[in-house]
Amino acid sequence: MSLHVASLTLSHFRSHRVARLRLDARPVAIHGANGSGKTNLIEAISLLSAGRGLRRAAAADMTRRPEALGWKLTAEVIRDGETIEVKTWSDAGAARQVRIDSKAASQLDLAERIRVLWLIPAMDRLWIEGAEGRRRFLDRAAMSLFPDHATATLAYEKAMRERNRLLKEQVRDAHWYRALERQMAESGAAVHSHRMATLDALRTAQQDATTAFPAAELSLEPIEGDLPETAEDLADALEESRFRDLAAGRTLVGPHRADLSGRYAAKDVPARDCSTGEQKALLLSLILSNARALKARIGTPPLLLLDEVAAHLDANRRAALYDEVCALGAQAWMTGTGPDLFEDLGDRAQRLLVEDEDGVSTVTVE
């Protein structure tokens, strides 16, 4: 059981004017100088799943400048021997469109078929910065395991925005609040249970693996007060909090007020107090656990996008990462500035060189 990109065509995507690649199932090691367009290439891969990709950019921002014609990606993805043809594009300024096997499809359809996980340098400060980033990290893991987590999250956020507007405008109609709170309670309880199930899956995947990367102890904590678990509890908590929420002008209780807490298990130290290198190793450990958990759940490992990950690891850990990625059978797309970073991979990986020529990226298969 495997999942890999067999061909990829980029047109007017970021720094790439046209790029055509044919690939096999092995990991992909991409090297090239800073600013040559390596991350743009793996950002394109991240768009083979639902959402705004690894930079969380708007569709209009991904078009090549100065032409600004819009962009298009075409890929053949092989999943368990079956070919899935994905086309996704955005016409100048318009929302992203998706076609799967020549039929119009939604992003949720993509999420069901192609799972992609990534680690990028912007996540390096995940344990130090605000809770929002950690929630997003957990929600991405939850979406990879339970694609309908996205639907529940969207429904919860929509109902909460409505409720926040009522609070801000000091509306006092109790019926209206109750109607919205019931929606929030139902979708919020689903969000919470997906998150807890995800933590369980990650925990099991960490315990069952022999890995060179440190285990993280994860838990979900409320930013303040309680974290209601069932729909009834959440509905009660929202009703109880209404008076306080009216004063604050926003909703102060619910799954949007949860924080992912992580500890470096072997040392029993909070992740935020660990060294930069240890924090990175913890994140990498979680991504690999997520990939293992996915493989255990659906039988197929996800596509992995590891941006600038090799540079931060010492030689031993780097070799261990390559061994683990190969053992997982995942097509991991890894970027680095020099080919020497990927030496340990030998012929276990295919190599791409990305270069910049007068503002246009070119990709060569080596």
Place this chain on the structure above:
Amino acid sequence: MSSTRDIDALIEMMAKLPGLGPRSARRAVLHLIRKRAQLFTPLADLMHTVAASARECLNCANVGTSDICDICASEKRANGQLCVVEDVADLWAMERAGVFKGRYHVLGGTLSALDAIGPDELRIPKLVDRVTTEDITEVILALNATVDGQTTAHYIADQLEDRVTLTSLAQGVPIGGELDYLDDGTITAALNARKKL
């Protein structure tokens, strides 16, 4: 050019209709001109008549040509059932099926704080009023399965809870549908609403 100015204006006007664009509007106008006697003149007469007479029913907000629509005027349809829909298109869709024998109430949208649409913009007070004056025994909420639609359904349910039987349309496998093509949410809803064979 001036000789075609009126025709251009007509095309431009037609292109503003839902489902039509500049190209299809041009085709439609050309077709009308070619079929002047059979189509164009009768259509123009009808448009003139309907433009003068079309109005919202004062009771249910259905669109008709009198102050009280045919459904509200018919004694046969006063069977105690009231079906609440979002807009007139939904009412017409229900009528096309021809199964429902009660009356309707068109809300004119859904609750949305972000779009500044509250209960008073939605003819909800009129609905509460009708439940009493028309001896309604069952209110059927036929609203969309979106966040806004369901919020509106809960809101109405909250207001009418102790006064009438409240029901909503079933959610699940569409007629002629295949399970394989349904999303998880629909399958869950269908399973929860399963019934004995």
